Amino acid sequence: MEKKKLITDDGIRYDGRKLDELRPIKFQIGTLKNADGSAYVEWGRTKILVGVFGPRESHPKHLALADRCYIRARYHMAPFSVEERKSPAPSRREIELSKVMREALEPAIFAEFFPRTTIDIFAEVLQADGSTRCAAISAASLALTDAGVPMRDLVSSMAVAKVEGKLVLDVIDQEDKQGDSDMPMAIMPSKNVITLIQMDGLLTHEEFIQSVELAKKGCMEVYAKQKEALEEHFKKTMDREEV
Amino acid sequence: MVVPGTLLAEGRYNAGVNVYKEDDKFFSSVVGLAELRNETVTVIPLRGCYIPFVDDVVIGKVVEVISTAWMLDIRSPWQGVLFAKEFLSKPLNTMKEDARSYLDIGGMVKAKVMAFDRTRNPSLTTREPELGKIQRGTVIEADPTRVPRIIGKKGSMINLLKKESGCQIFVGQNGRVWIAGKSRDEEAVVAEAIRKIEAEAHTTGLTDRIQEYLVKHRV
Known part of the structure; x- marks a missing residue:
């Protein structure tokens, strides 16, 4: 494949955004009727549906932990989510992302409140265009909130990439594939705690520091969107102002 | 919020x-x-599951029968255990009789939480008046977080529902509501009113609106 130039000389990216501009992000809560909590996110062209079940009895029983709740996450890409049909069987990458998702959310959940139970988190990628793990983590934290699972904070996530020597925020598929480096990060915004940070490719020390700052800025924007979505969904049940 | x-x-x-x-x-x-x-x-x-507390009266649904006990779904993360001794007030002789002959899968039971500390499943008892197997009426499921609204301040909402509909109503702390009236239609009206309370739980003037609704739909 011939490489296209992804960033113009005046700093406009492949899809028309500025270097530190996010794609339009829209969260929706309570989309699945049968799940205890659910959320749907449209993150540019990335679309993900997340369902949360539990806390509930552990099955199989031997998975139950005596002192806290067992958290099980499943990240899965639908066969039609990418250009070339993806086999529905879990790939190495999906197994890794399931683990990454779980570990990014675990610090936020009060797992010790529910010993011997299980919380199931299912993320189904309906359409993928980069940053799927970030979108899945952010939506999963909303689905957990919708399920009423007690949490220390929401979890917001964002990726930074180095493309053609420049750091860009909110990575699309093209930039991920052609870029020099990709760094997804998840934080608990009101605690200022990082729950996930991964990096592939190469960054200098200065670039890394800049990337973390840039990703944090992106996460805070996601956080604002998450809060907006929660308010939008839950204000239906009340009409008086109570804070 | x-x-x-x-x-x-x-x-x-x-x-x-x-x-x-x-x-x-x-x-x-x-x-x-x-x-x-x-x-x-x-x-x-605004959202959440039911967490058992000692002395809560709940409505459980039998999901498993083991030789001398029943496992009840009480809509909490943990299943409730109802021992035969606590249900029958006598030990069950498994050689002579089957636990299923008393209570089978799907049966609804009004029970009290006897003991619970999160490290063991909540144990339930029916050894008190008014408790036991539910024989008639309808059981509906409401959001456990809305239970205080369905009952109302000092029982204002539940008393209104009882008075206007003429039905017997019991609200379990786990969000299951038992309604028994003279006909299914009467029960359906109450069920619909409870759906309305659930949806508009934190709005003002709810009691008045429910009263209006019940009067309008009187069977």
């Missing part, structure tokens, strides 16, 4: 339900409505 992680207060307060403390700061752990009363910060949850 607050979301998990919202800073609620700083300084000398007490942490109530759904609130956690870090250093001197108090944060919400769920989505809900924050309240400050007598120096105690609490959050009334």
